[in-house]
Amino acid sequence: MKTTSPDKFGPLAGLTVIEMGQLLAGPFVGSRCADFGAEVIKIEAPGSGDPIRNWGRLQHEGKTLWWPIMSRNKKAVSANLRDPRGQDLARKLIATADVLIENFKPGTLEKWGMSPAELHRLNPGLVIVRVSGFGQSGPYSARPGFASVGEAMSGLRYVNGFPDRPPPRYGISLGDTLTALFAFEGMMMALYHRDQRGGQGQVVDATIVESCFAMLESTVTEYSKTGFVRKPSGTGIAKIVPSNIYPTSDGGHVVIAANVDAMFARLAEAMGQPELADDPRFATHIARGDHEDLLNRMVADWSAQLTKAELTARLEEFGVVYGPINSIADVVEDPHFRDRGMVRQFRDPDFGEITIPGVFPVLSETPGDIAWLGPQKIGAHNAEIYGRLGLSTAEIETLQGEGVI
Structure with a gap:
């Protein structure tokens, strides 16, 4: 003791x-x-x-x-x-x-x-x-x-x-x-x-x-100047994409946060689709927000082909911000x-x-x-x-x- x-x-x-x-x-x-x-x-x-x-x-x-x-x-x-x-x-x-x-x-x-x-x-x-x-x-x-x-x-x-x-x-x-x-x-x-x-x-x-x-971050000033009331947005934040949880082939989920332009370009490389970074639908923060459903589906379809270990290794290799959804059992064993x-x-x-x-x-x-x-x-x-x-x-x-x- x-x-x-x-x-x-x-x-x-x-x-x-x-x-x-x-x-x-x-x-x-x-x-x-x-x-x-x-x-x-x-x-x-x-x-x-x-x-x-x-x-x-x-x-x-x-x-x-x-x-x-x-x-x-x-x-x-x-x-x-x-x-x-x-x-x-x-x-x-x-x-x-x-x-x-x-x-x-x-x-x-x-x-x-x-x-x-x-x-x-x-x-x-x-x-x-x-x-x-x-x-x-x-x-x-x-x-x-x-x-x-x-x-x-x-x-x-x-x-x-x-x-x-x-x-x-x-x-x-x-x-x-x-x-x-x-x-x-x-x-x-x-x-x-x-x-x-x-x-x-x-x-x-x-x-x-x-x-x-x-x-509550910017919710007060947003409401004050525009009347906008922020609402629940599920597993991500509306118009911030890709920044969500994405499935793996072995039943896990991993957070991928690549909503900054340079980070999204690295994610596109990791996905084997580098051309996405220059696609007008995804090239900027605003454009990605306008096409969030499509882009989230594309990332999810890719991640679902990989196990959690394979996905996290791939994201690690390309320097993409990520983190698995850990239970307390996972946390306690995490080195x-x-x-x-x-x-x-x-x-x-x-x-x-x-x-x-x-x-x-x-x-x-x-x-x-x-x-x-x-x-x-x-x-x-x-x-x-x-x-x-x-x-x-x-x-x-x-x-x-x-x-x-």
């Missing part, structure tokens, strides 16, 4: 982060911090903990396989935030921290006497990362929000799928992950302002619906992912030998790392963390017995 200590590696070593929240979006912000060396102290409700501890139907010896992804490198304490004594312990921890992450329904912190104004009186430099469905203000702020709803209301779901079918959801909670990444970005900017510009702490208000909305450390083997006392995703992005001087896969016990670090606040072993045991921690 690795013995690296999370406060000894990465660019965020020395940063103290308090994570209050559960499931995906808020805790994933904490995961970004923990993977790059911050000390992340996760506060959970005594007895129940974060629901992610029991999430998903696939388990290993009664332990969920979500938990090691969301809890790795974190320390866990328990506190009943509905009890004034638990709230007091949380405030004392927050007073010593650089960052607080929370993803409760807006107004919850205020109800517990931990509004940003109150917390900044305790700790003026605190960066408060607030993750929610719709934000801390606005007509929808009081609504609960999940990733699926944010994806739908933002317009992101509308452009997904096929034009003749209802818009499908993604196979992951994309809205949660996007929100966490934007929240982490905001956190880092707020810390830079505090530490490099002589600023104070501030609030980062990150929402699922706005994070999804931010991914590139292995070489880059994005798929790693890890030995853990609870899970044994387990394959886990690595830490991204890769930093040359202060890379992130994985020290452990998270404590199985709720409140596993109560003695260590609350001991720093001056609580004795007897006091901690009393609070545990009374359900406060």
